[in-house]
Amino acid sequence: MVSEDLSEFYCTVCSENEIKINPHVLQVLQETTETENVTLKLSGSHHLRDVQRLDDQDILALSKCLINNKRVTGLDLRYNNITDEGVGHLAELIQEESLALRSLDLTLNDFQKNGAEVLAKSLECNSTLLSLRLSGNKMESRGAMQLASSLQVNNTLQELQLADCNLDTQSVIAFSIVLKSNRTLLSVDISRPLLFSLQEEWAVHFSDMLALNSSLVELHLGKMGLSDTGMERLTEGLRQNHGLRYLDLRCNRVTRDGVRFLAGLLKQNPSLEVIDLSSNRIEDVGAMYLSEAVALPGCSLRELSVCSNNIGRKGLLSLAHSLAVSKTLSHLYIWGNLLEEPVCQAFRELTSSGRLPAEQTDVSAYEVDGRVFLAEVFQRLRKHYIRTNCSETDTSTTSNTAAEPFKKHASSTDSNFPPHTSEQRVPLQSNLKPPHTHQHPNRL
Numbered sequence: 001m002v003s004e005d006l007s008e009f010y011c012t013v014c015s016e017n018e019i020k021i022n023p024h025v026l027q028v029l030q031e032t033t034e035t036e037n038v039t040l041k042l043s044g045s046h047h048l049r050d051v052q053r054l055d056d057q058d059i060l061a062l063s064k065c066l067i068n069n070k071r072v073t074g075l076d077l078r079y080n081n082i083t084d085e086g087v088g089h090l091a092e093l094i095q096e097e098s099l100a101l102r103s104l105d106l107t108l109n110d111f112q113k114n115g116a117e118v119l120a121k122s123l124e125c126n127s128t129l130l131s132l133r134l135s136g137n138k139m140e141s142r143g144a145m146q147l148a149s150s151l152q153v154n155n156t157l158q159e160l161q162l163a164d165c166n167l168d169t170q171s172v173i174a175f176s177i178v179l180k181s182n183r184t185l186l187s188v189d190i191s192r193p194l195l196f197s198l199q200e201e202w203a204v205h206f207s208d209m210l211a212l213n214s215s216l217v218e219l220h221l222g223k224m225g226l227s228d229t230g231m232e233r234l235t236e237g238l239r240q241n242h243g244l245r246y247l248d249l250r251c252n253r254v255t256r257d258g259v260r261f262l263a264g265l266l267k268q269n270p271s272l273e274v275i276d277l278s279s280n281r282i283e284d285v286g287a288m289y290l291s292e293a294v295a296l297p298g299c300s301l302r303e304l305s306v307c308s309n310n311i312g313r314k315g316l317l318s319l320a321h322s323l324a325v326s327k328t329l330s331h332l333y334i335w336g337n338l339l340e341e342p343v344c345q346a347f348r349e350l351t352s353s354g355r356l357p358a359e360q361t362d363v364s365a366y367e368v369d370g371r372v373f374l375a376e377v378f379q380r381l382r383k384h385y386i387r388t389n390c391s392e393t394d395t396s397t398t399s400n401t402a403a404e405p406f407k408k409h410a411s412s413t414d415s416n417f418p419p420h421t422s423e424q425r426v427p428l429q430s431n432l433k434p435p436h437t438h439q440h441p442n443r444l
Contacts, residue, residue: 006032006065013064022058024051029065039074039103044081053079056086063093066101074103078133082106087115091122100128107161108136116143120150127156135163135189144171151178151185159187159386163220167193169202176205180212187386189220191248203230207237214243218385222250222276231258235265242271246385250278250305256286263289270300276381278307278333287315291322300328305381307362308336313343320346324355331360335376339363344372 007029014021025042032038042062044053054062059082066072075090082090087106093099116139123129139147144167151157162175172193179185195202203226210216226234231254238244254262259282266272282290287306294301306319316337323329334347348365350356358364363374 006069010061010065013061017061017064019057019061022052022054022061025054025058025062036071037073038071039076040072041076042080043076044079053081054086055081056083056089059086059089063089066093066099067096068098070098070100073100074105075101076105077109078105078107080109082109082111084111084115084118087111088118091118094119094122094129095125102128103131104129105131105133106137107133111137111139113139113141113143115139117146120146123147123150123157124153126154129157131159132157133159133161134165135161136165138166140166141168141171144168145174148174148178151175151182155182155184158184160185161187161189161220163189163191163222165193169193169195169197172202173205176202176209179209179216182213183215185216187218187246187384188216189248191220191222191224193224195225200225200227200230200233203233207233207235210234210237210244211240214241216241216244218246218248219244220248222248222252224252226252226254226258228253228255228258228261232261235261238265238272239268242269244271246274247272248276249280250276252280254280254282254286256282256284256289258282259286260289263293266290266293266299266301267296270298273300274303274381274385275301276305277309278305278336278381280309282306282309282311282315284312284315284318287311288318291315291318294319294329295322295325297327299326301326302328303331303381304329305333306337307333307380311337313338313340316343317346320350323350330357331381332356333362333379333381335362335374339374341372344374347374348372 007026010026010029011021013019028040028042032040042054044051054077059077086109090104090106094101094104116134116137119134120143123132139162144162144165147160147162148171151160167190172190172195175188175190179188202224206221210219221234224230226249231249238247254277258280259277262275286309290304290306293299294304311319311334316334316339319332319334320343323332344365347356347361347363351358351361351365358377359379362377362379364377365372365374367373
């Protein structure tokens, strides 16, 4: 059995290297069932039991166990205490040609720029990894720049998460430059960088990138400080883009004026299917702009979140009406707005009629003394459009289709573009800074 082989080998490696056995690692290895594609679920946070978080020595032992192992295709190492040293061990593992690793999740560990640089260099030699999640590790500009540079060579990675990694303006723009030529990345998350310029240079660069790159399917730009001016710039590029399906703009500074540009885009571009506008300030007028666009026959929007946008009766009733007439919109999330009784009645009718299923919204109607109210239901817009299954379940293994969502999109998008070449690198530091910038405290 695979479990016996891995667990026994792990104990042997720990003994030879004088490393204390981690009971959490040993238990997961023992519970791993025999299958071709295995994802080791070694998250440092478990909702049912206490676990011992992995440190660098644990990663050293684990990496030695996985050399020449073709059955383990995913590593879920979220919420552990892995530093630059531990990432170095993983980088050596990634470079092994005999390894079949397709997903690596290092969300919320303790490595910084040195670890990111080592990981980036290993990506240049890797041809199997499809998903890399590094959110919550403070790699800062230097580590991010090295990762961006590696994407000019790597032509297999399809999902990259770098949210809350303390990226600066230069590194954010570097990723936009890389994405102009990279045709394999399908999902990118750079939410919550540390941007200090009021000029929103990054939005101009991302607009240019979106005009050229139609292979990107999912883009997360939450907590970027995006204003109405930045939204105008983004929509200019999106008008020429027909590949993006998921656009995350939550927790920005978009108001009704910015949503007017987005609504105009929805009338012209039928590709966008999921939009997250949570925690902005679009108000009634902005909601009415969206409602007008959604009600049009050519709009293909399927899921929309406008939670916490200071929308009142007019805007929410307008959204309810557009949902009733739209042929595509099926998910609508509105909690955190001004839910007056006419709004409550309208959404009760939508849910009771089946037009808005209870599992596809975040509100539920109830009646007290003849008055209708809405209660919050803890359901939210899905966080990802495409991804592997490495962190979707609580089991130790995944099915044989762990990376099929990526392969499906890759086959449908890459056919329209020439192969991604790795021989030439584009300078990532040219023209990144405008002649004049104004500094202000970052808005998180």
